[in-house]
Amino acid sequence: MSSPGVDGDPKPPCLPRNGLVKLPGQPNGLGAASITKGTPAARNRPCQPLPPPTLPPPSLAAPLPRAALAGGLCPPAGIPLGGPASAPAPGPPVERPPLATDEKILNGLFWYFSACEKCVLAQVCKAWRRVLYQPKFWAGLTPVLHAKELYNVLPGGEKEFVNLQGFAARGFEGFCLVGVSDLDICEFIDNYALSKKGVKAMSLKRSTITDAGLEVMLEQMQGVVRLELSGCNDFTEAGLWSSLSARITSLSVSDCINVADDAIAAISQLLPNLAELSLQAYHVTDTALAYFTARQGHSTHTLRLLSCWEITNHGVVNVVHSLPNLTALSLSGCSKVTDDGVELVAENLRKLRSLDLSWCPRITDMALEYVACDLHRLEELVLDRCVRITDTGLSYLSTMSSLRSLYLRWCCQGQVSVR
DSSP: OOOOOTTSOOOOSOOEETTEEOOOOOSSSOTTOOOOSSOHHHHSOOOOOOOOOOOOOOOSSSOOOHHHHHTTOOOOTTOOTTOTTOOOOOOSOOOOOOGGGOHHHHHHHGGGSOHHHHHHHTTSOHHHHHHHTSGGGSTTOOOEEEGGGGEEEOTTSOEEEOOOHHHHHHTOOEEEEESOOHHHHHHHHHHOTTTTTTOOEEEEESOOOOHHHHHHHHHHOTTOOEEEEESOOSOOHHHHHHHOOTTOOEEEEESOTTOSHHHHHHHHHHOTTOOEEEEEOTTOOTTGGGGOOHHHHHHOOEEEEOSOTTOOHHHHHHHHHHOTTOSEEEOTTOTTOOHHHHHHHHHHOTTOSEEEOTTOTTOOHHHHHHHHHHOTTOOEEEOTTOTTOOHHHHHHHTTOTTOOEEEOTTSGGGTOOOO
């Protein structure tokens, strides 16, 4: 038995002393004798370290600390981490493309660049070209192709027609071909995938197209409804008679030396749905304007007679009676038209919104009085190089509330003023 302490309490069972442990007496009949012999472990047993503290069970309201999870401690079975309403563990992060190739960003960014800049940007990388080659970025634009740009020269000296697949991908609906021949046009039709139905507008400038080439082009390209011929001196009026189709709604002919009165006869007879006609021909006379019929009267809303020097007031009479629904009329360069011709226009074409009388040297202030009195819907008036216009004539125009644009360039050397 161990001796009692000061207060009568038994001594603690294990008191360290110099690193050794003194064991209490055991009920083995040996009394209070201490163990002095035995195994070294019994004689020199050090203090045992305290067991690691046990963590309380995780709360149902809060997740386990990250340090506890790292130590390998798991919550009891049936208790989810973060409480019963916690969201499922997030999956791996979604990979996003870099900003420079993000199509959503590029689709909005490329709207801020011009057509020329888009052509350069499309060469940066495939991702940019794929975005830029969408038809929406090229709507309303017309590619201009010169004859020398239509062919690649091979090492042997032979020529190969260029690949137009990039134009097809962008969905161009119109083309302007410069300096081409009949053969070039046939090659274009054969090599451009959209030529048969997808091309809506064709413009030929300074080209050597003949009557046969014009006929083949309009026969093969069934989608063309807008046609422009400028500086093409090898086709004749017979070519117009043989090639023009009723589907054409817009026609422009300028600086073609073989175009005269008979060409207007072909246009009026073969194009009943014509909505817009622009004609610059030095040999067209008043007789040609009499060919227009009531069919054009219902459909034609725009007529431009540019530098038709032989047209007089008699031709204007034919126009106003045959085409009463015109909303835009140009007599620019028709130098024989006088104030009487303008009076006929004002009295009979009340729907006009645009009137061009530029380069008509016989127009005076009286013509402006007719315009101001009768053309109440007029929004645009062009009087460039009308040298006989004065401030008096402009004062008549001050009463036109609908007029939005007035052009007075080179009028009377600056003596005309606008207030």
